[in-house]
Amino acid sequence: MNPYTIFAEIVAGRAPASKVYEDEDVVAFMDIRPMTPGHLLVIPKVAARELAELDPVVGGKLFQVGQMLAGALRDSEVQCDGVNFFLADGVMAGQEVFHVHLHVIPRTPGDGFGLRGRPTSPPRPDLDYLAASIRGALGRR
Ligand code: AMP
Numbered sequence: 001m002n003p004y005t006i007f008a009e010i011v012a013g014r015a016p017a018s019k020v021y022e023d024e025d026v027v028a029f030m031d032i033r034p035m036t037p038g039h040l041l042v043i044p045k046v047a048a049r050e051l052a053e054l055d056p057v058v059g060g061k062l063f064q065v066g067q068m069l070a071g072a073l074r075d076s077e078v079q080c081d082g083v084n085f086f087l088a089d090g091v092m093a094g095q096e097v098f099h100v101h102l103h104v105i106p107r108t109p110g111d112g113f114g115l116r117g118r119p120t121s122p123p124r125p126d127l128d129y130l131a132a133s134i135r136g137a138l139g140r141r
Helices: 006-012 056-075 124-139
Strands: 019-022 026-030 040-044 082-086 102-107
Touching: 006 026, 006 040, 019 056, 026 056, 040 056, 056 082, 056 102
Parallel strands: none
Antiparallel strands: 019 026, 026 040, 040 102, 082 102
16 A cells, blocks of 8 residues: 555655644644635644544544634634534545545635535434444444
8 A cells, every 4th residue: 555645745844835733643734725715634644544544532633623723713814704624534525635634624605615405304213223323333343
């Protein structure tokens, strides 16, 4: 498996990045193709391709830093009214760079970003069935 990704190069300091935050576990920097102005990425320094490879403690740190950045975005010249977090885990989820990353996306009225469509609620027994299956999987971990 090729461990090279552009994000590993950023962590190593061999590729450019407009950094906003760095500590011993994570780096946060501007997305070069922002969904909205101020779009940030928070990545672990360890080269985990997907969530299953990432230490959950470091995974929690991604959210912790994302939460801090959401506050900073609101106080900065980005002047957003809201923030979306987004994480694509796997090709089917839209992941393009195989080094785990949390998107922190500032929102302003009319910015055009958003999840499309809201399906109707399935019957409660269907929800309960899948909930039981997921609880079972959690119990086997
Ligand atoms: P994803 O589809 O969740 O894998 O998103 C990958 C994201 O990485 C995209 O939003 C890209 O614009 C962003 N990206 C790719 N290369 C770079 C780079 N060198 N610096 C900053 N962001 C990047």
